[in-house]
Amino acid sequence: MAESTQQPMHLINPTDLQTFVTQVLIANNTPPDSAAIVAKCLVAADLRGVDTHGSNRIPSYMERIRQKALDPTATPTLRQITPVAAQIDAHNGFGFVAAHAGMARAIEMAETYGMGMVSVKHSNHFGMSAWVVKQALDAGMMSLVFTNSSPALPVWGGKEKLMGVSPIACGAPSGDPAKPFILDMAPSVAARGKIYKALRRGERIPTEWALDKEGCPTDDPAKALEGVMLPMGGPKGSALSIMMDVFSGVFSGAAFAGHVTNPYDPSKPADVGHFLVAIKPDLFMTMEEFKERMDYLYKRVVESDKMAGVDRIYFPGEIEILMEQTRLAEGIPFAEAEVAGLNKEADLVNVEHLKVMQ
Numbered sequence: 001m002a003e004s005t006q007q008p009m010h011l012i013n014p015t016d017l018q019t020f021v022t023q024v025l026i027a028n029n030t031p032p033d034s035a036a037i038v039a040k041c042l043v044a045a046d047l048r049g050v051d052t053h054g055s056n057r058i059p060s061y062m063e064r065i066r067q068k069a070l071d072p073t074a075t076p077t078l079r080q081i082t083p084v085a086a087q088i089d090a091h092n093g094f095g096f097v098a099a100h101a102g103m104a105r106a107i108e109m110a111e112t113y114g115m116g117m118v119s120v121k122h123s124n125h126f127g128m129s130a131w132v133v134k135q136a137l138d139a140g141m142m143s144l145v146f147t148n149s150s151p152a153l154p155v156w157g158g159k160e161k162l163m164g165v166s167p168i169a170c171g172a173p174s175g176d177p178a179k180p181f182i183l184d185m186a187p188s189v190a191a192r193g194k195i196y197k198a199l200r201r202g203e204r205i206p207t208e209w210a211l212d213k214e215g216c217p218t219d220d221p222a223k224a225l226e227g228v229m230l231p232m233g234g235p236k237g238s239a240l241s242i243m244m245d246v247f248s249g250v251f252s253g254a255a256f257a258g259h260v261t262n263p264y265d266p267s268k269p270a271d272v273g274h275f276l277v278a279i280k281p282d283l284f285m286t287m288e289e290f291k292e293r294m295d296y297l298y299k300r301v302v303e304s305d306k307m308a309g310v311d312r313i314y315f316p317g318e319i320e321i322l323m324e325q326t327r328l329a330e331g332i333p334f335a336e337a338e339v340a341g342l343n344k345e346a347d348l349v350n351v352e353h354l355k356v357m358q
């Protein structure tokens, strides 16, 4: 990576952060129940080290509320289609609130019928997918969590932004609640949020992440945002992104094929779609057997022979769980400009500034 101009960092207590984010949301007309869900999901991302999809998104989300591109008061409505399939209309409210309601319903169906599927339309960005996977894990469920997103990625062979950097996420519980399987990955070399984060922090980016608008590799986050993200694994990453659009966009009735609005664009509703499935792990064997098999898989993975230069092998999601433990104990690091950005939002609605630990 090219040299960065690092800013001073501050540590924030997670509880103080959640209180602050909730207050800013409520002051921007978000009902307290919805504000609590959104704040919990954003702080969950900060705790897991997914800083790109945490509380720093508040200024862009609040701008969408101010410009009436997102309705914070919307209540998702649910239509039961079959015993195992339901559809949610998010009515242009927070994606967090609609996806939370969707996964809650999918879990209820799975408890009775073994699996439940919920399709969500007319929604907004729901941040880090892993929080929805975690919602299912907390109920003892396996899950699939798909969403589509605004154009950022060319299809393989193309050069225009068409598909979203739409994350693919899924999870399964294991015997040790601290070692579940949680996959949550964008189909690009890096999530676009990592470029916004580098821009906020005045850092350079690796040249493999994106092309500028002339189609050349760049380490400048501003130029990368004018250009395109690069798919991981060439045509395979691009196909996974199309897959997210088929299941979340085409299937749900939400926008698709490059018509979802960017969460940083406050000019119009986003019409994001989500696809959520909860599955009971003990459908084909006892829960005890399933968990034993997951524990065995975990052990086989992390105890596998290491390649040269590797000290430790991690299970998917494990790095984020370890980060969460550290940040719960020590606080969450924020760059000075990020704290200032959040406090600017607080000033606009007369909320007290964010407390910093150091």
Ligand SMILES: NC(=O)c1ccc[n+]([C@@H]2O[C@H](COP(=O)([O-])OP(=O)(O)OC[C@H]3O[C@@H](n4cnc5c(N)ncnc54)[C@H](O)[C@@H]3O)[C@@H](O)[C@H]2O)c1
Pocket: 050, 052, 053, 125, 126, 127, 128, 129, 130, 147, 148, 149, 165, 166, 167, 169, 182, 183, 184, 185, 186, 187, 190, 191, 192, 193, 313, 314, 315, 316, 317, 318, 319, 320
């Ligand atoms: N809502 C949206 O529209 C949207 C769009 C893009 C990204 N996102 C979010 O951005 C976040 C970041 O995505 P990303 O693709 O940059 O994630 P990432 O590359 O940091 O991680 C992807 C996956 O790889 C695993 N992993 C990473 N390093 C590992 C290692 N050394 N060993 C074993 N496993 C490892 C992680 O646990 C994770 O499951 C995700 O939470 C995603 O949901 C959201």
